[in-house]
Amino acid sequence: MTAEPIELIATQPATLDSIDRALDGGFTAQRLDAWESDHILLDTFDRLLRSEGWTLAHQYGRLALSDRRMIIPVASGPPSGSPSGPLFGRDLPAGDLRQRVADAIDVRALLPLGRLHIRTEAYRITDDLQKTVVRVNVLVPQLISRGGSATPLSTRLRIQEVRGYQDERDEVIAALSPALGLGDADQTLPDEAILACGERPEGFSTKVAVPLDAGDPTGIAVSRVMRALLEVIEANLPGTLADTDSEFLHDYRVSIRRTRAVQRQFKHVFDPEELKRARAEFKWLQQSTGDARDLDVYVLGFDAMRELLPEEIRPDLEPVLTVLGRRRMVAHSAMGRALRSERARETFEAWERILGVLDHGPDADRPYSRRPIGEYTSRRIRKVYRRMLDMGRAIDAESPPEEFHDLRKKGKELRYLLELFGQPLHDSSVVKPMIKTLKSLQDVLGHHQDREVQIAMLRSLADEVAVLPGGARALMAMGMLTCRLEEDAADTRGRFGKVFEEFAAKDQRRLVKDTFS
Amino acid sequence: MNARVLATYNIKGGVGKTSAAVNLAYLAARDGHPTLLWDLDPQGASTFLFRIRPRLKGGARELVALRSRVGELIKGTDHERLELLPADFSLRHLDLDLDAFKRPALRLAKVIEPMRAEYDFIFLDCAPSISLVSESVFEAADALLVPIIPAALSSRTFEQLEDLAGRSQDGLGGRDGAQVLAFFSMVEVGRPMHRNEMARLRGAHHLTMLGAGVPDSEDVERMGEERDPVGAFAPASPAAMAYEALWLDIQRRLRTTRR
Numbered sequence: 001m002t003a004e005p006i007e008l009i010a011t012q013p014a015t016l017d018s019i020d021r022a023l024d025g026g027f028t029a030q031r032l033d034a035w036e037s038d039h040i041l042l043d044t045f046d047r048l049l050r051s052e053g054w055t056l057a058h059q060y061g062r063l064a065l066s067d068r069r070m071i072i073p074v075a076s077g078p079p080s081g082s083p084s085g086p087l088f089g090r091d092l093p094a095g096d097l098r099q100r101v102a103d104a105i106d107v108r109a110l111l112p113l114g115r116l117h118i119r120t121e122a123y124r125i126t127d128d129l130q131k132t133v134v135r136v137n138v139l140v141p142q143l144i145s146r147g148g149s150a151t152p153l154s155t156r157l158r159i160q161e162v163r164g165y166q167d168e169r170d171e172v173i174a175a176l177s178p179a180l181g182l183g184d185a186d187q188t189l190p191d192e193a194i195l196a197c198g199e200r201p202e203g204f205s206t207k208v209a210v211p212l213d214a215g216d217p218t219g220i221a222v223s224r225v226m227r228a229l230l231e232v233i234e235a236n237l238p239g240t241l242a243d244t245d246s247e248f249l250h251d252y253r254v255s256i257r258r259t260r261a262v263q264r265q266f267k268h269v270f271d272p273e274e275l276k277r278a279r280a281e282f283k284w285l286q287q288s289t290g291d292a293r294d295l296d297v298y299v300l301g302f303d304a305m306r307e308l309l310p311e312e313i314r315p316d317l318e319p320v321l322t323v324l325g326r327r328r329m330v331a332h333s334a335m336g337r338a339l340r341s342e343r344a345r346e347t348f349e350a351w352e353r354i355l356g357v358l359d360h361g362p363d364a365d366r367p368y369s370r371r372p373i374g375e376y377t378s379r380r381i382r383k384v385y386r387r388m389l390d391m392g393r394a395i396d397a398e399s400p401p402e403e404f405h406d407l408r409k410k411g412k413e414l415r416y417l418l419e420l421f422g423q424p425l426h427d428s429s430v431v432k433p434m435i436k437t438l439k440s441l442q443d444v445l446g447h448h449q450d451r452e453v454q455i456a457m458l459r460s461l462a463d464e465v466a467v468l469p470g471g472a473r474a475l476m477a478m479g480m481l482t483c484r485l486e487e488d489a490a491d492t493r494g495r496f497g498k499v500f501e502e503f504a505a506k507d508q509r510r511l512v513k514d515t516f517s
Numbered sequence: 518m519n520a521r522v523l524a525t526y527n528i529k530g531g532v533g534k535t536s537a538a539v540n541l542a543y544l545a546a547r548d549g550h551p552t553l554l555w556d557l558d559p560q561g562a563s564t565f566l567f568r569i570r571p572r573l574k575g576g577a578r579e580l581v582a583l584r585s586r587v588g589e590l591i592k593g594t595d596h597e598r599l600e601l602l603p604a605d606f607s608l609r610h611l612d613l614d615l616d617a618f619k620r621p622a623l624r625l626a627k628v629i630e631p632m633r634a635e636y637d638f639i640f641l642d643c644a645p646s647i648s649l650v651s652e653s654v655f656e657a658a659d660a661l662l663v664p665i666i667p668a669a670l671s672s673r674t675f676e677q678l679e680d681l682a683g684r685s686q687d688g689l690g691g692r693d694g695a696q697v698l699a700f701f702s703m704v705e706v707g708r709p710m711h712r713n714e715m716a717r718l719r720g721a722h723h724l725t726m727l728g729a730g731v732p733d734s735e736d737v738e739r740m741g742e743e744r745d746p747v748g749a750f751a752p753a754s755p756a757a758m759a760y761e762a763l764w765l766d767i768q769r770r771l772r773t774t775r776r
Binding site: 002124129130131132162163164165 | 567568569570589590591592593594595600744
């Protein structure tokens with residue numbers, strides 16, 4: 001099989017003359033062809049395609065999926081219009097490309113990241129028998145701004161070995177290297193282009209992994225984690241306001257919730273009065289985004305929920321979707337007003353000031369601030385774990401839904417503590433399985449909570465749905481659906497005992513005690 | 518992929534076997550098919566025409582003995598998707614090398630087997646002879662492409678060949694033998710003898726005789742000078758057109774059932 005092309009960066013101009021001179025009679029270069037191409041690079045905010053090892057580009061009215069270097073084609077789609085806004089998996093033309101991309105991006109939107117213009121010159125290098133032994137493509141790429149101005153990017157040589165001529169390929173590279181200033185391509189072409197746009201090639205992830213040392217003062221460590229969370233909040237704000245895709249709001253809220261959990265768990269490192277105000281404001285931010293997120297979840301999960309009904313009844317639920325859509329619009333608009341408000345701006349400004357105090361301010365009245373983070377974290381993790389044991393032991397299948405929900409909220413706190421502080425400070429072979437066990441418990445609790453919320457939501461929609469055309473049928477279907485959801489919630493409550501047992505098992509308790517002592 | 522193996526073969530030499538192998542392999546690759554041309558003739562004319570050095574590391578003996586390493590000997594040509602397994606002089610002893618195996622006539626098919634996954638078509642350019650090598654080729658090939666000069670002795674040659682191919686299919690691998698597809702080569706349409714002989718053979722062997730014929734042409738002779746298939750340097754020439762027609766005809770006539 002033929003080897004993949006080698007990609008090298010040239011710091012000197014690569015032309016027929018310069019290539020031929022560099023080969024110095026040992027080989028001969030011949031220019032075969034030259035062409036120009038335009039590519040609009042597309043990926044999600046968190047670069048889901050890049051993490052699959054792919055690059056997606058819109059070129060000449062088609063979508064083309066290739067390897068990350070844009071060398072090996074993976075799949076291409078039939079003609080489609082140029083992307084003027086975000087594209088979702090469902091917007092892609094049906095076929096192999098859609099299947100791969102839609103699976104990878106799930107609910108995220110593909111965003112245009114930058115426009116590349118590439119001039120390619122194709123050369124063949126021949127030996128003394130005039131036999132082609134190497135093929136070289138010289139790429140001269142430019143990044144084109146929205147205004148049309150061009151920023152030159154590194155010239156790239158893609159060197160394709162002809163099968164059976166590996167030695168000749170190596171000789172050609174050795175001959176070209178000094179003359180053209182060839183060096184390894186540390187970045188792929190798409191990554192270089194995205195960096196030149198001022199963006200991160202790896203995109204933005206909600207995963208916060210701040211390296212910590214057990215001896216770090218708690219105040220400083222907490223401040224570093226909080227700043228990383230703040231960065232995620234700020235990065236997700238524009239996409240949340242523009243409603244680009246539902247994950248922006250989700251990630252925004254997760255980071256707010258994580259911030260609130262850290263505020264609560266490390267309250268002694270803050271000035272009590274300032275923390276009180278900040279906690280109230282972050283709670284307000286969480287509440288201001290709650291309805292919009294709930295409605296996103298209803299809409300996203302609507303089809304799955306509808307499948308609980310017999311197939312012939314499913315279409316009857318259509319008016320529910322209409323009302324949900326309407327409510328979603330209202331909720332997003334209210335959320336937009338809150339997040340754009342002076343109050344929100346002041347909340348973050350004040351928060352920045354508070355974090356500044358953690359870094360440099362006096363700590364006489366914050367005695368815990370100087371304590372080592374390792375010790376502090378261990379105590380918090382032990383304490384939250386024990387609290388969860390108490391809460392969980394008090395729950396049985398007959399307990400009211402609120403008790404399940406409270407346990408779930410405590411579980412989220414434990415999870416954030418483990419992810420943000422436990423993982424960087426403790427043995428990951430202990431922390432990771434612990435997070436996994438916790439996740440299994442949280443999944444059951446989450447499913448139960450979702451069903452409770454869905455039941456409440458259906459009840460709250462009834463009046464509005466009733467007055468729509470098809471409202472009566474819809475109400476009947478909603479009634480049936482409510483029964484199914486209640487049955488499912490009861491089933492989930494039945495599953496709780498087993499997963500909680502695992503979470504609270506003796507060896508698990510001992511592990512927590514030993515690890516976080 | 519499961520490559521079709523097509524061998525250009527004739528007992529006689531100088532009838533256009535190599536020209537056909539080189540041009541048909543070129544057209545297959547041009548049409549998008551990963552294609553291999555195996556030069557089995559120790560004279561290495563196909564190897565020469567693609568400007569590849571006639572060198573088989575380890576010689577023919579290793580080639581048939583260490584079949585897993587055949588891939589290392591394959592060379593890319595100047596044309597995309599077209600690769601060549603070159604010849605060198607060691608192939609003159611291929612008969613003896615094959616004879617060292619328990620079932621010598623099946624050995625070539627075994628050597629080809631792992632390569633079938635990599636290509637759509639594998640062309641074998643065979644030396645003119647009746648030997649263990651040709652017997653092995655009959656076993657390995659799905660079809661024999663037989664160039665016939667439409668002259669007096671050709672029908673006799675043709676019948677001998679059908680007889681040989683037939684014997685092979687009865688005797689060895691327990692399979693349907695290679696399909697025989699003959700075509701006229703080095704045709705001089707101005708010569709009545711050629712026209713008459715073509716008409717006669719087409720009548721007598723209409724099932725195996727292909728319609729397309731390759732003219733006796735300077736363009737084909739120029740291949741030695743250009744060291745390229747006619748289709749690459751003179752795509753509009755009558756010879757290039759004839760190979761195009763021949764390739765279409767062959768694809769249409771290849772048995773739909775596979776081994």
